[in-house]
Amino acid sequence: MTIADPILTRRPESRVWKKFRTHKSAMLGGVLVTFFVLIALLAPILPVPDPAATDWGAVRKPPTAAHPFGTDEIGRDVLARMIWGAQASLLAGVISVGIAVLLGVPLGIVAGYFGGWTDAIISRCTEALLAAPFLILAIALAAFLGPSLTNAMIAIGISATPIFIRLTRGQVLSVKAEDYVTSARAIGLPTPKILTRYIFPNVLPPVLVQATLTIATAIIAEASLSFLGLGQQPPAPSWGSMLNTAKNFLNQAPWMAMWPGIAIFLVVLGFNLLGDGLRDALDPREH
Amino acid sequence: MLSFILRRILIAIPTILLISVFVFSLQKLLPGDPVLAMAGEERDPEVLEYLREKYRLNDPIPVQYVTWVGNALQGDLGISLRTNQPVTELIAEKLPVTIQLAVMAILFALVIGIPAGILSAVKKGTVIDYIANIVALSGLSIPNFWLGIMLILLVSVRLNLLPASGYVPLSEDPVKSITTMLMPAFVLGTALAATLMRHTRSAMLGVLKSDYVRTARAKGLHERRVVLKHAFRNALTPIVTLTALLFGELIAGAVLTEQIFTIPGFGKLVVDAVFNRDYAVVQGIVLVTAVGFIVMNLLADVAYVLLNPRLRSA
Numbered sequence: 001m002t003i004a005d006p007i008l009t010r011r012p013e014s015r016v017w018k019k020f021r022t023h024k025s026a027m028l029g030g031v032l033v034t035f036f037v038l039i040a041l042l043a044p045i046l047p048v049p050d051p052a053a054t055d056w057g058a059v060r061k062p063p064t065a066a067h068p069f070g071t072d073e074i075g076r077d078v079l080a081r082m083i084w085g086a087q088a089s090l091l092a093g094v095i096s097v098g099i100a101v102l103l104g105v106p107l108g109i110v111a112g113y114f115g116g117w118t119d120a121i122i123s124r125c126t127e128a129l130l131a132a133p134f135l136i137l138a139i140a141l142a143a144f145l146g147p148s149l150t151n152a153m154i155a156i157g158i159s160a161t162p163i164f165i166r167l168t169r170g171q172v173l174s175v176k177a178e179d180y181v182t183s184a185r186a187i188g189l190p191t192p193k194i195l196t197r198y199i200f201p202n203v204l205p206p207v208l209v210q211a212t213l214t215i216a217t218a219i220i221a222e223a224s225l226s227f228l229g230l231g232q233q234p235p236a237p238s239w240g241s242m243l244n245t246a247k248n249f250l251n252q253a254p255w256m257a258m259w260p261g262i263a264i265f266l267v268v269l270g271f272n273l274l275g276d277g278l279r280d281a282l283d284p285r286e287h
Numbered sequence: 288m289l290s291f292i293l294r295r296i297l298i299a300i301p302t303i304l305l306i307s308v309f310v311f312s313l314q315k316l317l318p319g320d321p322v323l324a325m326a327g328e329e330r331d332p333e334v335l336e337y338l339r340e341k342y343r344l345n346d347p348i349p350v351q352y353v354t355w356v357g358n359a360l361q362g363d364l365g366i367s368l369r370t371n372q373p374v375t376e377l378i379a380e381k382l383p384v385t386i387q388l389a390v391m392a393i394l395f396a397l398v399i400g401i402p403a404g405i406l407s408a409v410k411k412g413t414v415i416d417y418i419a420n421i422v423a424l425s426g427l428s429i430p431n432f433w434l435g436i437m438l439i440l441l442v443s444v445r446l447n448l449l450p451a452s453g454y455v456p457l458s459e460d461p462v463k464s465i466t467t468m469l470m471p472a473f474v475l476g477t478a479l480a481a482t483l484m485r486h487t488r489s490a491m492l493g494v495l496k497s498d499y500v501r502t503a504r505a506k507g508l509h510e511r512r513v514v515l516k517h518a519f520r521n522a523l524t525p526i527v528t529l530t531a532l533l534f535g536e537l538i539a540g541a542v543l544t545e546q547i548f549t550i551p552g553f554g555k556l557v558v559d560a561v562f563n564r565d566y567a568v569v570q571g572i573v574l575v576t577a578v579g580f581i582v583m584n585l586l587a588d589v590a591y592v593l594l595n596p597r598l599r600s601a
């Protein structure tokens with residue numbers, strides 16, 4: 001028994017890629033994201049000083065040839081800390097969104113597909129979690145779990161989960177009514193097979209778009225938590241915690257505050273552009 | 288109308304109950320004996336036993352929850368371990384500060400976001416639209432605490448125009464109070480303005496395509512009148528709803544903004560509480576913001592119906 005599967009044929013994918021490729025701002029987003037991912041991956045082999053090495057002879061020195069981004073309040077190289085900080089930011093973004101997707105998508109599928117009491121319980125919990133502001137929830141969780149980068153990622157991941165539950169549920173509700181799902185059920189395909197083969201592939205595109213946009217939010221959230229002292233702990237570098245220190249030396253060493261902010265801005269902009277571009281490319285209404 | 292409001296309130300009750308379960312279980316996340324965490328440096332067994340009795344930690348967990356909710360309903364959210372003040376009193380004390388910041392920030396957001404959104408919808412596809420979109424997207428991508436730091440550097444440290452931090456109560460010196468709050472409110476407002484602009488733009492784009500706008504144009508009405516009176520009025524409904532939903536973003540933004548500008552508000556209270564392991568205060572704040580958010584949602588729904596005559600009879 002074969003049923004025409006709109007997702008598995010080649011054409012729609014190449015059409016999406018073609019649309020994405022001609023989307024200038026999405027490509028710019030892709031370039032920005034790739035740049036920061038490369039920096040984070042290559043941090044161990046890039047020719048920069050040890051990000052934790054202090055030099056009391058070069059405290060708060062403005063940018064020079066030896067330290068292109070200057071040095072911080074205990075003489076550490078700001079460029080090296082920026083590069084290693086990229087790891088913390090991207091990891092936090094990707095892992096926390098990974099947690100949110102892994103928790104949210106299955107719950108959303110279950111709520112949407114089975115309906116009834118399961119749906120009611122999951123949906124009420126989602127609403128309750130959505131009512132607590134994202135950052136307040138993350139702050140509270142980070143506070144009770146204890147401050148560390150790992151706990152910040154868990155906190156951000158849990159706080160972002162309801163968005164994915166709600167999105168997936170809505171998507172499942174509309175896919176469930178499609179003829180091919182009804183016919184799959186009519187020929188007696190087992191539920192797990194219907195879920196993985198027909199429901200899941202249709203849920204994926206909007207989840208992908210939302211995940212890209214949520215990585216942007218998560219990176220800002222991690223920076224915010226680290227800025228408040230609830231994320232990455234010293235001496236390990238993170239852009240947020242670098243800003244936290246930098247705000248005490250604004251007059252003497254403004255460069256300390258400039259670079260981390262610019263980096264957060266660029267990487268978040270990158271993910272936002274990429275997400276917007278993906279949405280346009282995957283939107284069937286715009287073909 | 289009244290039955291609609293009542294129905295919305297009834298739906299909100301289970302959500303609030305779930306939130307209270309969640310907030311209550313937060314303290315169960317604490318590793319080890321919560322009393323040790325609460326008592327801090329204190330290790331006197333008598334004190335520990337007193338605390339255990341006081342917070343009914345010897346009771347089964349469901350009983351503890353019911354006691355806690357019962358107290359919360361009577362406005363008792365516990366005692367701050369740091370200041371020994373009731374949590375409700377602390378929150379009530381700090382709330383006006385944050386409300387002033389929030390109101391000024393929303394004003395900034397409305398004044399920037401709505402005209403920018405209308406303009407970019409009307410001029411869709413032109414350079415103006417393009418620039419407005421880039422500015423809005425940048426606004427969404429800039430961490431607002433960094434924007435705050437940079438403004439302090441420029442406006443306070445370099446130009447010496449506005450104070451970098453502090454707070455003057457409105458009742459004490461209104462002019463000074465507003466000028467001190469100007470920079471923080473701007474920082475918080477710009478973040479919201481970007482979201483508001485994008486939503487105004489898409490709401491306007493939808494309305495501008497509709498038949499009655501075409502009719503209004505066909506009647507020969509002046510374009511400004513078409514845009515402002517016919518289109519914007521109808522686009523306003525989703526915008527009002529959204530503004531209420533921005534409450535969460537506003538509170539989260541206030542936490543960081545207050546931290547940067549050392550404003551003694553709600554946000555600073557929660558951060559200080561976290562570092563002082565003042566858990567009752569953290570729980571109280573999560574509960575109050577969540578309930579606040581639900582109330583804002585409720586008001587948004589009511590406003591939505593009021594603004595939309597077609598739904599009024601429902």
